[in-house]
Amino acid sequence: MPEIFFLKLALILYGIATVGFLIYFYTLKPEALRGARWVFLAGFGLHTLSLALRTLALKAPPVISFHGATSFLAWAVVGVYFFFTLKGPKVYTLGTFLAPVVLLLVGVALLSPYGPTPLPPALRSIWLPFHATISLLSYAFFLVAAVAGFMYLLQERQVKRKMLGGIFRRLPPLESLDRLNEMSLKYGFPLLTVGIITGALWAEKAWGSYWSWDPKETWSLILWFIYAALLHERLIVGWRGRRAAIMALLGFVVWIISFFVVNLLLPGLHNYGRWT
């Protein structure tokens, strides 16, 4: 399968980019960052090619197996990285923290079975590409929000304890990390909302009911409430900084449960996530 070959190539490039980002973190040489970003972008290109080939092969978006969903998520995270590189606050060391996550996701995707899974007729619907891709895209934003939150807490610790050494100098101003967190949330939350709604509409078409409380749906709703609360507090009460960072990390933990634990271990309608 050529798409797997290209995915493996992308994995290698992501690995090289990760090393480049680490070298940048250590030396702070702008050339290292530039190099790492170009390699990361090249990996993204091959990854895109791999996903396109898989879409053609399956005649459906490559998001219906656990392999496909993880691969697509990793792709979206890289996309969000470049989106924020162009449009967001300057966080030069974001790649150092984000690239390993991408590497891990692609690794997991390649370890999980990727044989073509035939789509049950019940699930064939035009809603499928919308529901799945939009939900995964929102996860990508939340993942970046969590990484920004982690970097925020790390940097805040340096400032509070007056440890103004290497890590302090390599991490950006607290304000930039908080802005990154906020921006991710503002893009991620509407996407998650649309993802859940399209899922409900699709469920109505397939099974005649909008909501059937299967574990995936329940956990997604919990996720939605966490991010809704965070966004509300941010906009209305003015939460920021430490609390916002902690909430983003909490959301990340819930997401891990909903994505890995629920998909792989609990039975339900979202059995795309079955390992086999």
Place this chain on the structure above:
Amino acid sequence: MEGGLRERLLLVGLNHRTAPVEVRERFALEKKGTHPLDILRQELPQASEAYFLSTCNRVEFLLVTEEVEETLAGLKDLLARETGLSRAQFEPHLYVLRDMEAVRHLFRVAAGLDSMVLGEPQILGQVKEAYREAARRRTTGPILNRLLHRTFSVAKRVRTETGIGSYAVSVSYAAVELAKKIFGSLRGKKALLVGAGEMAELAAQHLLSAGVEKMLVANRTFSRAVELAERFRGEAYSLEELPECLLEADIVISSTGAPGYVITRETVKPLLRKRRLRPLFLIDIAVPRDIEPAVNELENVYVFDIDDLKQVVEENLGRRRKEARRADRIIEEEVLKFERWLRELEVYPTIKALREKAEEIRRREMARTLPRLRNLSPEDQEALEVMTEAIVNKLLHAPILYLKMGYHRMGREAITTVRRVFDLDGDLENLSPEWREILSAGASEKD
């Protein structure tokens, strides 16, 4: 006579390390009537080029001269006269550097490596100004012009290739750097000055130039607050209004003379929610401290006291010292480059003399031969000219190459050899008659 460059560089000076302020202030000659460069030009003609630098931490003369010792003695006499100090009083504080030592010193000074605050950038501006002054008085020449321009680009190279200037080494500047690490940009932020003092005002000045939009000033004596507020174009408050000020401010600099805490956890905590958890950065430069340390534990609130800031400065100085070692390597490289240029300058007159001599011989021989050749068309004459020129150039190619390359290996010896072999100084023509006889006998034997 030997060929080449006989000008040498001589640097004489004193600085904050070698001389106490009582001596340094006497040397601030530019403030006492006639400019020292004018005096030098009048009374020390041995110095063909001169440059004079005077800052509050150093005074330096850089001269180009052919008679180093004489010039040095003359300069010292002039200094004794102008400063009113005896030579014994200032000589122990002077440093005298020659040639590449002088070049290295100038490069280090301009890069801030010799400054009291390592790596400070103002010195480069002062060196530039000193050069402009010398150029205006026309006391610089080809060597100093080249050297000073090199100096500027070396200093720039050190600044861009090392981090010598990138770590804050004053308490007030360290505070501003920290603020930037919390807020990103300081544009549109508001700062509050509680109490007054030199360091606090300096920090306020730094904050304003970093983009802080508004300055609030709170003081126990309101009139003093008004006075300070006017200076920073801010707003004055009394100390009782501190909570209102804290509600508005993003950055607080506190330096009152109060015996106890002026800002406590109880003052700040109720404000957090009203501030919508906006980050608050408090800098406490008072001793005894103004801000209760527990304030640092509040959410999105950061307190730095004077010791924290001093520690930052100390660490940054260490980083600058490390960068200074890298800077010295760059300077070594540049000193070598300049030395090479100077050497080529030394070779140049010999090359010129060689060419002139050859050209003279060629012309003389042409003038002797051409009248004897009749029936030459102008084209034929032209061809002869071209041919003889080509012969000369091809013959000279090797000795000139030998001069340029050999000079780097053997120094003056190469110049001497070429000058002797081609008799560029006319030594052979002035030989005693016996020698000429012996030499011409040898020549006729060969015939």
